[in-house]
Amino acid sequence: MQIEEKLQDFDTTKLVSTHQDELPCQLKAVLKKIAHEEGYLNYNILSRSISTEGGNYMAMLYEVDLKGRTNEGEKETNMFIKRVISQEHVKIINLSDIYSRELFFYNDLSKVFKELETEADVPLDERYKSVKSYNESDTEAIIMQNLNKEGFTTIYRMNVMPLKFAELSVQQLARFHALSFIIEQKRPEYFEKKIKSLKPSIQYGDDYVEFCKNMYKVSSNRLSNEIKDKIDKKADEYMKNYLTGHKTDVKCLCHGDYRMNNILLKLTEGEITDVIPVDYQLMYYGSPIVDFLFFIFGATDKEFRRNHFVHLKDMYHETMEQYLKYFDIDIDIVYPKKKFEMDFEDNLEFGLELNLYIAPIIFTLEDDVPDFDKVDLLEVKVKLDDRYYERLQGVVDDMIEWGKL
Incomplete structure (x- = not known):
């Protein structure tokens, strides 16, 4: 089916008009400052709250438009705002940490990326892409250019991703990881101070183990007794791998949440022509292969993997090899193909771990998406779309075929 015939499968946000007075006072003050810096003499603010139907769990989202007059004439500035939600009761994620981490990306790291790419004269169409942000962002809100106004949207979180989207997204991920190796060589002090020190924001303690066990009860209830027995026998190994890292000593800056819903895409005449990754809240220094496998297993089915994995x-x-050449870096020094292939083979079980412990949240039915501003992650109860169980069975089949289960 042509993409243009299924637009409803892409943009799943719902907009609800809000009055300017309903915005938090601190946010209104920041918008006033942005309006001044954008040269507005007078302006109006139009704001809309956004529901992503389960696509976002850790923030209140808004679209805000500034419309008014400048010395050069009429002007409009379109912004997308993420406001931190208060979750003092949530024990497994440090909310303050994940928002400061995303601010670090937009206000600091993305600028370093651009400097390095400019110095190396990387062609524009081969650079890592990110959304313009406003430096007025603080720990309460992250303010970015609203690319929805430029024709960008997202794919519905339960869909199998189109191949073109997967290809463009994998290329962006390879460049993101490569930039970590580049910074390590070109900006070693920056790397040691600001990259290598980024530990996971998720707190992998007893509470997280209980959360994973809670998800497993839901995810496994349609598996055959034979398969459940096999998984239960390896449960300790799966949990250890998932919580303490995976079988690789190659590390770099990882996105941490590189799933389909965190990648904007642009459609041109029904074809996917561009993608831009967003949402760096869970960015950390860790395994690139896990970042890659997270993306693949989070949005594919058995047939897709058979044809395109x-x-x-x-x-x-x-892509990583070609990108590193612009910086005179030999990939055999940072991530040789033989080592990459070994890591890929050794960590395939992550696909099963992901689908057992985390994917249930992604596949929660819209009417049952938990309100994380009110419900502790340990108390989350989910009802899953039937597509989840089909996907999980496909992953189980793959693991058996690959000799992993």
Whole structure:
């Protein structure tokens, strides 16, 4: 089916008009400052709250438009705002940490990326892409250019991603990871101080173990007794791998939440022509192969993997190799193909771990999406779309075929 015939499968946000007076006072003050810096002589603010139907769990989202007059004439500035929600009761994620981390990306790291790419004269169409942000962002809100106004949207979180989207997203991920290796060589002090020190924001303690066990009760209830027995026998190994890292000593800056819903896409005449990653709240220093597998297993089914998995794996490494050449860095020094292939093979079980412990949140039915501003993650109860169980069975089948289960 042509993409243009299924637009409803892409943009799943719902907009609700809000009055300017309903915005928090601190946010209104920041918008006033932005309006001044954008040269507005007078302006009006139009704001809309956004529901992503389960696509976002850790923030209040708004679209805000400034419309008014400047010395150069009429002007409009379109912004997308993420406001931190108060979750003092949530024990497994440090909310303050994840928002400061995203601010670090937009206000600091993304600028370093651009400097390095400019110095190396990387062609514009081969650079890592990110959304313009406003430096007035603070720990309460992150303010970015609203690319929805430029024709960008997202894919519905339960869909199998289109191949073109997967290819463009894998290329962006390869460049993101490569930039970590580049900073390590070109900006070693910055790397040691600001990259290597980024530990996961998720607190992998007893509470997180209980959360994963809670999700497993839901995820496994349609598996056959034979498969459940096999998984239960390896449960300790799966949990250890998932909580303490995976089988690789290669590390770099990782996105941490590189799933389909965190990648904006642009449609041109029904074809996907561009993607831009967003949402760096869970960024950390860790395993690149896990970031890659998270993306693949979070939005594919058995048939997609059978047809395209190897192609996307090869594209990832080839993109990284070509990108590093602009910086005179030999990939055999930072991530040789043989080592990459070994890491890929050794960590395939992550696909099953992801689907057992985390994917249930992604596949929660819209009417049952938990309000994380009110419900502790340990108390989350979910009802899953049938597509989840089909996906999980496909992952189980793959693991058996690959000799992993």
